[in-house]
Amino acid sequence: MENGSSSSSSVPSTPLLKDELDIVIPTIRNLDFLEMWRPFFQPYHLIIVQDGDPSKIIRVPDGFDYELYNRNDINRILGSKASCISFKDSACRCFGYMISKKKYIFTIDDDCFVAKDPSGKEINALEQHIKNLLSPSTPFFFNTLYDPYHEGADFVRGYPFSLREGVPTAVSHGLWLNIPDYDAPTQLVKPLERNTRYVDAVLTVPKGTLFPMCGMNLAFNREVIGPAMYFGLMGDGQPIGRYDDMWAGWCMKVICDHLGLGVKTGLPYIWHSKASNPFVNLKKEYKGIYWQEELIPFFQTVTLPKECTTVQKCYLELSKQVKAKLGKVDDYFNKLTDAMVTWIEAWDELNPSVNAGTAAARKPNGAAK
Ligand SMILES: O=c1ccn([C@@H]2O[C@H](COP(=O)(O)OP(=O)(O)O[C@H]3O[C@@H](CO)[C@H](O)[C@H]3O)[C@@H](O)[C@H]2O)c(=O)[nH]1
Numbered sequence: 001m002e003n004g005s006s007s008s009s010s011v012p013s014t015p016l017l018k019d020e021l022d023i024v025i026p027t028i029r030n031l032d033f034l035e036m037w038r039p040f041f042q043p044y045h046l047i048i049v050q051d052g053d054p055s056k057i058i059r060v061p062d063g064f065d066y067e068l069y070n071r072n073d074i075n076r077i078l079g080s081k082a083s084c085i086s087f088k089d090s091a092c093r094c095f096g097y098m099i100s101k102k103k104y105i106f107t108i109d110d111d112c113f114v115a116k117d118p119s120g121k122e123i124n125a126l127e128q129h130i131k132n133l134l135s136p137s138t139p140f141f142f143n144t145l146y147d148p149y150h151e152g153a154d155f156v157r158g159y160p161f162s163l164r165e166g167v168p169t170a171v172s173h174g175l176w177l178n179i180p181d182y183d184a185p186t187q188l189v190k191p192l193e194r195n196t197r198y199v200d201a202v203l204t205v206p207k208g209t210l211f212p213m214c215g216m217n218l219a220f221n222r223e224v225i226g227p228a229m230y231f232g233l234m235g236d237g238q239p240i241g242r243y244d245d246m247w248a249g250w251c252m253k254v255i256c257d258h259l260g261l262g263v264k265t266g267l268p269y270i271w272h273s274k275a276s277n278p279f280v281n282l283k284k285e286y287k288g289i290y291w292q293e294e295l296i297p298f299f300q301t302v303t304l305p306k307e308c309t310t311v312q313k314c315y316l317e318l319s320k321q322v323k324a325k326l327g328k329v330d331d332y333f334n335k336l337t338d339a340m341v342t343w344i345e346a347w348d349e350l351n352p353s354v355n356a357g358t359a360a361a362r363k364p365n366g367a368a369k
């Protein structure tokens with residue numbers, strides 16, 4: 001492992017959650033992209049997860065406080081449990097979630113840059129994620145004026161007052177201008193499509209609704225939902241890739257629904273600069289494209305017993321149901337369920353004190369009292 005820091009010019013006044021949030025970056029390249037993020041990221045600690053060849057030197061611009069882990073570090077720290085961390089896939093980023101000691105995580109890809117809002121102002125994506133995480137979510141009843149906690153908005157007429165305190169927000173899912181997060185078939189038929197639409201909204205994903213979580217621009221409360229944010233077995237030696245974040249998002253959402261936690265999507269935007277190769281992507285994700293026709297009905301019908309009061313208990317119960325119901329789809333899911341158990345074991349080994357995911361005050365299935 002490598003620690004880095006050096007004198008920096010000017011450090012802005014203490015930014016929100018400065019000592020309570022880690023920025024996790026999976027990478028196979030030099031991190032020059034940080035130069036553009038410097039005004040927003042410099043005060044925060046970075047956890048860099050270097051994928052691929054551990055002998056390659058990753059250059060980090062001066063002035064950032066960081067720890068860097070390569071595959072040798074992961075193997076040394078986790079021993080045999082390192083088998084649950086993907087190799088040669090951005091899924092490796094979840095090692096950063098596990099090794100962090102902070103309450104919050106923001107993860108971003110190294111080809112994501114600072115976007116501008118319609119007024120031309122640079123977007124501090126981290127600041128918006130923090131706002132999303134620190135304000136409640138409303139999964140039990142949809143507010144038609146979007147985020148009721150946003151300045152200048154509120155709950156609209158007819159919104160039950162018994163539900164207006166909302167629930168703790170576990171995840172903040174940001175979006176992307178320029179290169180959208182499309183699957184390979186869509187990329188192939190629409191190679192020139194760019195997302196130019198800036199929608200000024202943050203929505204709570206309703207209880208009982210799944211969504212395609214993208215890991216490119218994502219933040220979460222690690223103490224509340226961290227153990228559920230396992231990005232699965234992808235990349236080298238695996239029959240599938242580019243479903244790391246999707247798998248995590250489906251597992252996370254059913255657990256959030258069970259524990260009465262909220263998930264938001266929308267602002268902030270980042271500028272996604274590089275389209276990955278659609279043919280390479282097709283080879284990685286094609287099994288997922290047909291498997292998900294069976295995975296989604298599974299997740300839509302998952303129920304977790306009331307004894308599952310922590311994220312770990314929920315996750316282990318989920319792994320049993322995956323083995324029972326998806327093991328027959330492909331043997332990969334049997335391997336994945338074993339890795340899910342290993343992930344929780346490794347998480348608890350590295351985080352013995354934090355009893356993550358202590359059940360939030362559950363509302364009676366979200367019905368108005
Ligand atoms: O083997 C690898 C490849 C890449 N990385 C790092 O992961 C991110 C994403 O890489 P990239 O931008 O090249 O790929 P995208 O297709 O745009 O990734 C998005 O699709 C999903 C695929 O799982 C993912 O959620 C999104 O990130 C960069 O930081 C690379 O450096 C890697 O670690 N290992």
Ligand SMILES: [Mn+2]
Nearest residue numbers: 109111274276
């Ligand atoms: Mn990318």
